[in-house]
Amino acid sequence: MDFKFTAEEEAFRQEVKDWLKANIPPRWFELTTGYWQETDESWKIARAFQKKLGVKGWLAPAYPREYGGADLGHIKRLILAEELTYHNAPVGVETEITVNWVGMALQHFGNEQQKKDYVSRVAKGDIVFCLGYSEPNAGSDLASLQTRATEKGDEYIINGQKIWCSYAHYADYCWLAAVTDPDVPKHRNMSMFVVDMKTPGITVRPLINILGCHSFNEVFFDDVRIPKENLVGEKNNGWFQLAVALDFERSGVQTAAGNQLLLDFLVGYAKSTKRNGRFLSEDPALRNELAEMAIEIEVARMLCYRIAWIYKTGGHSNYESSMAMLFGSELLRRMTDVGMRVLGKYGQLMNGSKWAIGQAEIARSYLASLSIGVGGGTNEIQKNIIAMRGLGLPRK
Numbered sequence: 001m002d003f004k005f006t007a008e009e010e011a012f013r014q015e016v017k018d019w020l021k022a023n024i025p026p027r028w029f030e031l032t033t034g035y036w037q038e039t040d041e042s043w044k045i046a047r048a049f050q051k052k053l054g055v056k057g058w059l060a061p062a063y064p065r066e067y068g069g070a071d072l073g074h075i076k077r078l079i080l081a082e083e084l085t086y087h088n089a090p091v092g093v094e095t096e097i098t099v100n101w102v103g104m105a106l107q108h109f110g111n112e113q114q115k116k117d118y119v120s121r122v123a124k125g126d127i128v129f130c131l132g133y134s135e136p137n138a139g140s141d142l143a144s145l146q147t148r149a150t151e152k153g154d155e156y157i158i159n160g161q162k163i164w165c166s167y168a169h170y171a172d173y174c175w176l177a178a179v180t181d182p183d184v185p186k187h188r189n190m191s192m193f194v195v196d197m198k199t200p201g202i203t204v205r206p207l208i209n210i211l212g213c214h215s216f217n218e219v220f221f222d223d224v225r226i227p228k229e230n231l232v233g234e235k236n237n238g239w240f241q242l243a244v245a246l247d248f249e250r251s252g253v254q255t256a257a258g259n260q261l262l263l264d265f266l267v268g269y270a271k272s273t274k275r276n277g278r279f280l281s282e283d284p285a286l287r288n289e290l291a292e293m294a295i296e297i298e299v300a301r302m303l304c305y306r307i308a309w310i311y312k313t314g315g316h317s318n319y320e321s322s323m324a325m326l327f328g329s330e331l332l333r334r335m336t337d338v339g340m341r342v343l344g345k346y347g348q349l350m351n352g353s354k355w356a357i358g359q360a361e362i363a364r365s366y367l368a369s370l371s372i373g374v375g376g377g378t379n380e381i382q383k384n385i386i387a388m389r390g391l392g393l394p395r396k
């Protein structure tokens with residue numbers, strides 16, 4: 001077992017670091033835009049940056065060249081994801097959704113025309129997708145969704161409501177799950193569609209998140225007519241496609257890098273800040289907590305590397321993704337708890353306050369961390385998946 005990157009991969013990492021230092025617009029850092037805190041200005045900067053990455057082949061580095069990628073493989077994809085996250089580059093959840101979840105699913109299930117129409121544009125950063133999964137009465141139990149897609153002539157007509165759709169107010173397309181046959185049992189009654197968000201009959205309404213920002217939306221579909229060719233894969237096989245797309249969603253390989261960034265910030269703060277006459281770095285309780293975080297980041301990193309290795313060797317990461325997602329989200333919660341203790345009462349101040357520490361990374365991450373173990377399936381659902389698919393335990 002060799003845990004080292006090759007010399008060529010290390011050289012690639014250095015190339016990425018150098019490129020990021022030269023290419024992230026300074027204005028981005030002034031905006032203090034973390035996940036789920038996008039504004040119109042930050043969105044514009046991020047989209048321009050993502051297009052630049054796309055031109056370089058680094059937005060979707062593991063996609064085949066024929067669909068706009070760079071065929072760099074999954075280890076270099078991991079390296080890129082780590083460096084983009086660690087350098088706080090303008091790539092957020094919208095990139096994950098579009099490139100690593102929907103784009104990957106479309107490569108698996110889309111026909112040649114759909115791959116040309118969508119996957120290539122995803123790889124170049126030209127389009128953004130949102131996810132149309134959750135409904136007011138279908139979250140963890142997604143198979144209970146009720147949005148209908150009724151076949152009529154050359155079209156499907158869509159009626160229903162989705163909720164918690166991240167970035168639907170910016171997205172060009174929705175990757176939508178809808179019931180296509182209400183007369184058959186759940187899991188065999190739905191299909192997946194690509195829906196142009198400009199289609200008449202779609203209404204997007206904002207939902208404000210825990211950070212006070214507009215990242216989620218309710219999306220209403222009232223007699224939305226879409227061409228039949230927007231059906232992806234086989235009709236009524238949507239549950240399987242959705243499950244595969246969710247595996248991609250849970251396979252984020254960048255979670256360790258995000259936690260490492262926070263830990264490095266806290267270590268720097270502890271070394272340079274005195275409380276009650278001594279440096280925080282001399283406080284035995286805080287030293288223990290920071291050391292514990294360093295160990296857990298190492299565990300998270302290994303879980304992420306395992307996923308990259310599974311994809312590199314032609315496999316598909318399934319319960320392994322749930323493990324990494326669960327551990328990564330709980331780690332973020334523990335990390336921000338530790339952060340709050342290291343920063344003391346100042347840690348609660350948000351950016352904009354003159355007494356906030358740094359750019360209030362810890363306070364903002366603390367709030368965001370509460371939602372991280374919910375999106376993509378709650379941590380309880382991840383445990384169910386690990387029990388069933390990883391340990392072979394019965395469904396109930």
Ligand SMILES: Cc1cc2nc3c(=O)[nH]c(=O)nc-3n(C[C@H](O)[C@H](O)[C@H](O)COP(=O)(O)OP(=O)(O)OC[C@H]3O[C@@H](n4cnc5c(N)ncnc54)[C@H](O)[C@@H]3O)c2cc1C
Pocket residue numbers: 130131132133134135138139140141162163164165166167371372374375376377378379380381384
């Ligand atoms: C940051 C964020 C972004 C999101 N983005 C999107 C998006 O872009 N598109 C989209 O469609 N959705 C999105 N969601 C919605 C997300 O997928 C759902 O919130 C999630 O699946 C949970 O569903 P729910 O909110 O209906 O909770 P529920 O399913 O009602 O769950 C409530 C509680 O019951 C527990 N529970 C439910 N069933 C079980 C079970 N079988 N075993 C054990 N415990 C159980 C859950 O763990 C949870 O604690 C997002 C959510 C968040 C927080």
